[in-house]
Amino acid sequence: MSFLHLVAFAAVVLGFCFVVLSLACGLYYLAELVEEYTVYTRKIIKAMTATVVGIHVLLWIVDRLPFLLLAFSILCHGVYTMNLKTFPFISLTSVPFIASCGMLCIFKRHH
Incomplete structure (x- = not known):
């Protein structure tokens, strides 16, 4: 295994971590929106x-x-x-x- 393979592996792991963190932040933001606008959220869910x-x-x-x-x-x-x-x-x-x-x-x- 070469040094380039290790760098590529580290980049994939780091990229995966950023994707998971971004997803968690997005879900947290959506949870805040649902909490703030419950009536509107109910209408969206019904639709x-x-x-x-x-x-x-x-x-x-x-x-x-x-x-x-x-x-x-x-x-x-x-x-x-x-x-x-x-x-x-x-x-x-x-x-x-x-x-x-x-x-x-x-x-x-x-x-």
Whole structure:
């Protein structure tokens, strides 16, 4: 192994560290924005959920993907949306949160 290989390896490690640090800073900034603008964040999450549900319907109509899987996914998104009623505060003992966790376990078991 030459000195150039060691320099290249060190550069890759350093580059990876910078990417991870940049990602962490970006996520921290997004968390601050969510904390600051909870009402706007709730609207964005609802719009994104509606978009995903619309895409699911289009996948069923256009591509004829399995109806039951898409219906289950739409149901999951509906339950996830119920958690937004008390956003950003989510009770770990609330029915929507427990149902969300249960649906996630059901989905993971079948895939």
